[in-house]
Amino acid sequence: MWLIFKKEFKELLRDRKTIIFMILLPLLLFPAIFGVGIFFMSNAAEKAENEILKYAIVGEAYAPDIVESFSQASDKFEQVAIDGANTDTATATSTDKEGYATLIKNExxxxxxxxxxxxxxxxxTSGQHKIELYLNDAGLNKVYGRVAEIIDVYMDEYQLSAFTQLGLNESQQEALLKPISIEKQNIADDREVWGERIGGFLPYFIFILCLQGAMAPAADLGAGEKERGTLETLLISPMDRYKLVLGKFFTVSAAGIITALITVSSMALWGIVLSQGMAIEFVVEVMSMIGIVDFVLIFLMLVPVVAVFAAIxxxxSIYARSFKEAQSYMGSxxxxxxxxxxxxxxxxxELKGAWVWVPLTNVALAMKELFKGxxxxxxxxxxxxxxxxIAIGLIMFCIHWFNKEKVLFR
Incomplete structure (x- = not known):
């Protein structure tokens, strides 16, 4: 069995695809995902903030001060004349609304x-005013926030003017604006908050990487042997069938475990690099909360998970007729x-009750709990x-599968 393991593992290490899936992919994927994500998010936010917005105002005569404020901010806003924008009546009919929507949709x-x-x-005297803002709020455009920055200035001025007329002091003004104030006292610490936000997504990437790390060697050790014609040579050897299967199983598991180890190490390593070298605030905060014991436990929990993946x-791979067919099965x-x-x-x-015993789901929940502390x-x-x-049951099934001639020689 160990002879088979040693032989197969040496051959795997000579395969470039195995090295890519076992080492390079988990080592580089995490920083690539976060780096690309942060890059595009920051670029999109910066573009939305600096883009000159084209606008039209209907009923300009009723609020000349607001109109003037938009005109003065020419580096942020550009006024476009449309039919009905300067009319005395500013009541938007259904036809007008459709026209506004058309103008906004065609940019x-x-x-x-x-x-x-x-x-x-x-x-x-006049009561509350309702200014209608027509926009396409489906994307990241920050239109509402940028318009509100200008409108809020006048809202504060009108409030102050009204309070002055009523003769209210600052305390009375605050009480009138917000008669009842709820002060939220969050009993969850920062680690629990961050763990809840990002802890649920990490198993998604980790599981996929571990599966990918075991996928290439598994396809090669079963279907690949069939294509090369070397499976028959192994079968006529005096070694028991179950030892052949276990040797191949441990080889696939080793590839998956190495991928798991590199994945968890990559998380810790890049987290330290980002927090120390680049001083990204939230990364510094998260990495300062998670201990080395948590990363060790995450790795140990991945070991039986990888065994499940390897057996499946x-x-x-043993069932597939060819390497290509095996990859098709594994992709699904x-x-x-x-x-x-x-x-x-x-x-x-939550990681309570029956969920503790549900395979894979319990590991994903445990990872989140470890990040939350x-x-x-x-x-x-x-x-x-x-x-x-589950892993032992699947290994026994794999041995049973390997002993069937109709499976091996489909």
Whole structure:
């Protein structure tokens, strides 16, 4: 068995695809994902903030001060004349609204402001004003926020003017604006907050990388042997069939475990690099909360998970007629792996009760709890036991599968 393992593992290390999936992919994928994500998000936000917005105002005569403020901010806004924009009546009919929507959708305008004819700085007399803002808020355009920056200036002025007329002091003004104030006291610490936000997504990437790391060697050790014609040579050897299977299984598992180790190490390494070298605030905060013990436990939980993956992948590879067919079967397995992780991300699903014993889902939940710092370590018994039982059952099935001639020589 160990002779088979040694032979197969040496051959794997000579394969470039194996090195890519086992080492380079997990080592580089995490920084690439976060780096590309942060780059595009920051670029999109900067573009949306600096883009000159094209606008039209309907009912300009009722709020000349607001109109003037938009005109003065020519580096941020560009006014476009449209039919009906300067009319005395600013009541938007259904036809007008359709026209505004058309202009915004075809990107002639970014937004349209409709000011009511009742608009008046004396809000004690006129009451609350409702300015209609027509925009396409489906994308990251920051139109509402940039318009609100200008409107809020006048809102504060009108409030102050009204309070002065009423003779209210600062305390009375605050009480009038907000009669009841709720002060939120969050009992969750920062680690728990960050862990809840990002902890659920990490198993998604980790599981996929571990599966990818074991996929290439599994396809080669089963279907690849069939294509090369070397499987028959192994079968006529005096070694027991179950030893052949275990040797191949341990080879695939070793590839997956190395991928898991590199993946977890990559998370810790790049987290330290980003937090120390680039001083990204949230990375510094998260990395300062997570201890080395948490990373060790994450790796240990991945060991039986990788064994499950290895047994399934090797069974599929043995069944497949060719390397290409094996890859086709294994590609669909990714959806099976994603589903338990998605369950772990659903609201109300916690590492309690029966969920402790649900394979893969329990590991994903445990990873989130470790990042949150709320891990119930007694649950580790259920996690390791359930995953190990599934792995052993799948290994036995793989041995049974390998002993069937109709499977080996399809």
């Amino acid at each position: 002639t305008l970014d937004f349209v402001l409709v000011i009511p004819e009742t608009f008046n700085p004396d809000i004690l 992948l090797l069974s599929l 397995l990714i959806m099976v792996v994603i589903f338990p992780v998605l369950i772990a991300m659903m609201p109300g699903v 709320t891990m119930d370590y007694f649950a580790l018994f259920g996690i390791f036991t359930s995953t190990a039982v």
